[in-house]
Amino acid sequence: MTKLGKQGTAVLRLLVDLLPNVRPGDPRTYISYGKAHALLGFPGTPQDLEYQGLGDVAVFAKDEDLPAITGLVIRQDTLGPGKGYFEVYGKDEMDFTWWENQVALSKRFNWRPYLDAELSAPRATPPANDISQPTRVDTKVSRILRDTQLARLIKEKHNFACQLCGKTILLANGERYAEAHHIQPLGSPHDGPDIEGNIICVCPNHHVELDYFARPLDPDQIRIVAGHELDPRFLDYHNRHHTSLRR
Numbered sequence: 001m002t003k004l005g006k007q008g009t010a011v012l013r014l015l016v017d018l019l020p021n022v023r024p025g026d027p028r029t030y031i032s033y034g035k036a037h038a039l040l041g042f043p044g045t046p047q048d049l050e051y052q053g054l055g056d057v058a059v060f061a062k063d064e065d066l067p068a069i070t071g072l073v074i075r076q077d078t079l080g081p082g083k084g085y086f087e088v089y090g091k092d093e094m095d096f097t098w099w100e101n102q103v104a105l106s107k108r109f110n111w112r113p114y115l116d117a118e119l120s121a122p123r124a125t126p127p128a129n130d131i132s133q134p135t136r137v138d139t140k141v142s143r144i145l146r147d148t149q150l151a152r153l154i155k156e157k158h159n160f161a162c163q164l165c166g167k168t169i170l171l172a173n174g175e176r177y178a179e180a181h182h183i184q185p186l187g188s189p190h191d192g193p194d195i196e197g198n199i200i201c202v203c204p205n206h207h208v209e210l211d212y213f214a215r216p217l218d219p220d221q222i223r224i225v226a227g228h229e230l231d232p233r234f235l236d237y238h239n240r241h242h243t244s245l246r247r
Contacts, residue, residue, distance in 0.1 A: 197231030
């Protein structure tokens with residue numbers, strides 16, 4: 001069996017995790033290059049994804065006579081795969097029937113034997129069906145939406161349960177959902193670091209409260225697990241901002 005490299009395996013794992021929510025023929029349930037690139041935490045830009053494992057998965061699937069699963073990654077402007085997707089298989093780029101059939105075959109196929117546990121990335125948060133979700137949302141505060149491998153690892157350590165209330169969201173496919181919050185926010189003016197001690201696993205409601213410094217963080221009320229410790233410096237930073245905004 002042909003082996004995928006580390007990045008190729010990470011890409012394949014992401015696409016397999018996406019399959020339960022995919023509806024063949026409905027690109028709104030697929031994933032954009034930008035979203036896939038962000039979830040994988042690869043450097044560079046979304047355009048680099050072709051050379052960071054996506055192309056390897058396409059060639060791997062063709063050589064092993066597997067369904068063309070990389071058709072799940074689409075462009076936001078055309079809602080279709082890149083031209084290279086069809087070229088690998090010698091298909092016309094307007095052959096949408098073949099593309100839809102390949103997605104349907106991908107959903108029915110057992111991909112697990114092809115996922116090397118030692119090389120696969122942490123399980124990604126299932127992408128929402130809104131493929132045009134921006135990487136940055138400007139509201140009253142500026143939220144940077146990131147789901148790096150480190151953030152996903154933290155959520156897995158907590159079994160996707162909120163460290164403040166213990167709740168999780170159970171998705172329709174049976175998977176659990178939570179969000180990762182950087183206690184000292186990333187980006188200006190806070191410039192917090194993307195490290196374990198600055199990341200807390202929370203439910204969406206508590207995530208919004210923390211984004212707006214609407215609640216303090218009491219270390220004695222935060223649920224902890226072995227292997228993940230919060231740095232007191234970032235808790236102090238959050239609590240100072242919470243106090244100053246209440247004055």
